[in-house]
Amino acid sequence: MNSAAARGIEAGSVDSQLADLAAASLAKEAGAQGAGGIGFEGVTVAYKGSIVLADFTLAVRPGEVLALIGPSGSGKTTALRAVAGFVRPVAGRVSVGGRDVTDLPPHARGIGMVVQNYALFPHMRVAENVAFGLRARHAPETEVRAQVESCLAMVGMAAFGRRYPRELSGGQQQRVAIARALAIRPDVLLLDEPLSALDAQIRHAMIEELARLHRSLPALTVLYVTHDQSEALTLADRIGILRDGRLRALGPSRELYRRPPNRFAAEFLGGANLLPVVIETPDAGNGFSEVRFGTTRLRALRPEGAAAGETRLLCIRPHNLTFVPGDPAANTVLARVHEVRWKGELHDLTLEAEGRTLRLASVPLRAPPEPGAVVSAYFAPDEATLLADEGDG
Amino acid sequence: MLVWSKRGRAGAWLVFGILAGVVYGLPAAVILCASLARSWNGVLPSGLTLGHYAQAVSGSSGAALEASLITGVVASALAVLNGTAAALALRRMEGMPRRVLDAVFFLPSAMPSVSIGLGLLVAFSRPPILLNGTIAIVFAAHFVLISAFTFGAITAGLARLSPDYEQVAASLGARPIYRLRRVTLPLVLPYLIAAFSLSFALSMGELGATVMVYPPGWVTMPVQIFGLSDRGDVFHAAALTILLAASTLAALASVSLVPARSAAR
Numbered sequence: 001m002n003s004a005a006a007r008g009i010e011a012g013s014v015d016s017q018l019a020d021l022a023a024a025s026l027a028k029e030a031g032a033q034g035a036g037g038i039g040f041e042g043v044t045v046a047y048k049g050s051i052v053l054a055d056f057t058l059a060v061r062p063g064e065v066l067a068l069i070g071p072s073g074s075g076k077t078t079a080l081r082a083v084a085g086f087v088r089p090v091a092g093r094v095s096v097g098g099r100d101v102t103d104l105p106p107h108a109r110g111i112g113m114v115v116q117n118y119a120l121f122p123h124m125r126v127a128e129n130v131a132f133g134l135r136a137r138h139a140p141e142t143e144v145r146a147q148v149e150s151c152l153a154m155v156g157m158a159a160f161g162r163r164y165p166r167e168l169s170g171g172q173q174q175r176v177a178i179a180r181a182l183a184i185r186p187d188v189l190l191l192d193e194p195l196s197a198l199d200a201q202i203r204h205a206m207i208e209e210l211a212r213l214h215r216s217l218p219a220l221t222v223l224y225v226t227h228d229q230s231e232a233l234t235l236a237d238r239i240g241i242l243r244d245g246r247l248r249a250l251g252p253s254r255e256l257y258r259r260p261p262n263r264f265a266a267e268f269l270g271g272a273n274l275l276p277v278v279i280e281t282p283d284a285g286n287g288f289s290e291v292r293f294g295t296t297r298l299r300a301l302r303p304e305g306a307a308a309g310e311t312r313l314l315c316i317r318p319h320n321l322t323f324v325p326g327d328p329a330a331n332t333v334l335a336r337v338h339e340v341r342w343k344g345e346l347h348d349l350t351l352e353a354e355g356r357t358l359r360l361a362s363v364p365l366r367a368p369p370e371p372g373a374v375v376s377a378y379f380a381p382d383e384a385t386l387l388a389d390e391g392d393g
Numbered sequence: 394m395l396v397w398s399k400r401g402r403a404g405a406w407l408v409f410g411i412l413a414g415v416v417y418g419l420p421a422a423v424i425l426c427a428s429l430a431r432s433w434n435g436v437l438p439s440g441l442t443l444g445h446y447a448q449a450v451s452g453s454s455g456a457a458l459e460a461s462l463i464t465g466v467v468a469s470a471l472a473v474l475n476g477t478a479a480a481l482a483l484r485r486m487e488g489m490p491r492r493v494l495d496a497v498f499f500l501p502s503a504m505p506s507v508s509i510g511l512g513l514l515v516a517f518s519r520p521p522i523l524l525n526g527t528i529a530i531v532f533a534a535h536f537v538l539i540s541a542f543t544f545g546a547i548t549a550g551l552a553r554l555s556p557d558y559e560q561v562a563a564s565l566g567a568r569p570i571y572r573l574r575r576v577t578l579p580l581v582l583p584y585l586i587a588a589f590s591l592s593f594a595l596s597m598g599e600l601g602a603t604v605m606v607y608p609p610g611w612v613t614m615p616v617q618i619f620g621l622s623d624r625g626d627v628f629h630a631a632a633l634t635i636l637l638a639a640s641t642l643a644a645l646a647s648v649s650l651v652p653a654r655s656a657a658r
Binding site: 085106109123132133136137184190 | 567
């Protein structure tokens with residue numbers, strides 16, 4: 001498999017060290033899933049001749065929450081639907097709990113699934129919705145009742161069993177959909193953009209709710225598809241980033257955010273500042289390299305295999321940039337303020353330095369600089385990574 | 394709202410009222426008046442009577458009403474069954490085969506009913522399938538004529554059904570038949586009811602094919618009305634027409650009372 005995984009990662013990255021790390025991680029996991037894990041091995045899915053998921057290899061560990069993110073049409077929902085059995089790969093294998101399910105019909109896979117619009121059966125009451133899977137499996141009625149009560153209680157909907165879905169709010173419907181998926185006691189739960197139909201406030205509450213739910217069901221493996229990076233960062237143990245049907249980056253959420261392996265991951269996850277720099281001193285001590293951005297010398301984490309004179313992209317998150325009062329100090333970029341936007345909980349500033357645009361996100365400032373002012377923006381060297389300059393990533 | 398001013402709206406309603414009155418109201422009023430008229434020699438009928446109605450519900454006219462109701466229910470039920478099966482089968486089909494089969498199912502709606510009656514007579518007047526002279530050929534004629542509309546209504550209902558419902562049901566372990574019975578059919582029930590109602594209304598008014606194929610002893614209301622009009626008994630024919638319309642509306646009203654909770658999505 002793992003050449004395939006490596007191909008998937010490397011396709012979006014010239015940063016071969018990080019790609020190798022990801023591939024090595026995949027190699028360790030592939031075929032080593034215990035009960036409840038999910039495995040994709042070289043899965044390719046095509047619709048009417050066009051490939052929407054290409055040679056996709058990924059192992060989701062038992063009990064892990066793995067988020068697949070990516071822009072529209074990146075193949076993330078297709079990957080989830082391949083696990084559920086709603087699309088049939090033209091190549092590759094899909095396994096759940098170590099069992100090859102590629103050729104099994106959806107009803108034989110034993111997977112819980114929650115979709116974007118919840119798809120609660122409108123002609124059934126809440127309790128009947130939750131009982132549906134158990135009754136479809138001919139579970140004894142006493143067990144059905146007990147399990148329905150327990151699952152509704154778990155999502156805080158015990159008092160709503162007699163209601164019809166149309167009598168519930170979006171958030172309540174979402175809870176019922178989760179209870180319905182969990183009622184069949186699946187090892188694997190597939191969540192397809194489950195929060196996208198909710199407004200921002202309820203979405204925040206539901207993210208907390210999902211996190212709490214997973215803490216109470218630690219053995220449950222969750223494959224979470226979303227286009228919302230904040231959901232992914234909050235909930236997922238690991239994140240996979242897809243683009244054009246290929247896995248472009250994979251790693252623990254925090255690691256992927258702090259040390260994106262390639263330009264696409266840096267831009268898609270967190271909207272990083274990417275500045276073209278030239279490596280002056282590959283090994284400047286303490287694990288840093290010294291680079292030149294225009295006429296400014298800066299320090300950043302040393303990438304493996306860096307050579308003097310090489311062009312790289314300096315990746316700095318907007319919130320890792322801070323103003324430094326007074327004269328420019330080390331690791332500061334002299335920039336002109338272009339735009340200042342107040343967003344309530346933060347100030348969002350657009351700066352221009354050496355002809356490049358930088359974003360700086362700060363806690364609300366008492367006296368924000370005026371547009372046109374020249375400021376010094378500092379970043380810690382260990383918060384900056386150097387990525388391969390690979391075009392549009 | 395296309396017309397904003399009060400005066401404009403009043404004008405629009407007036408035009409609509411006149412058109413509807415002339416096109417729908419006037420013929421219906423004439424038939425109603427004729428059904429109650431003892432005689433009609435001037436502008437308005439002279440003398441009122443319920444005698445035509447008493448005549449209509451007895452004897453051959455009563456039997457015609459029964460024949461129409463039975464034919465309508467049987468043909469509509471068969472059309473709904475067939476239309477549901479066909480719509481479900483074609484649902485996942487794409488491309489040319491789908492277009493060809495769609496055209497086949499819609500073909501009867503583009504053919505004159507008399508031609509369909511003639512076709513059935515020619516096809517089923519000799520062995521191995523001999524239906525000529527039986528009630529079955531009337532059912533067959535009505536079934537062929539209404540099946541296109543039934544198929545269309547059910548296909549439209551299935552097209553509006555989000556695949557998420559069935560996919561989630563499948564992920565929960567529901568096998569295809571269980572899914573069909575517990576999810577798909579209940580969710581399209583409003584469309585099945587609409588399809589049945591439309592078929593029933595069409596069948597109750599069907600004349601062209603029926604007049605070609607009906608056997609003795611199975612005269613439907615439209616055939617009876619046509620016969621009476623042809624013989625000049627227009628008052629009796631008018632009373633039968635009113636009864637036909639009333640019984641069709643009553644049947645449709647009772648069908649609409651079937652609970653369809655899925656409609657309230």
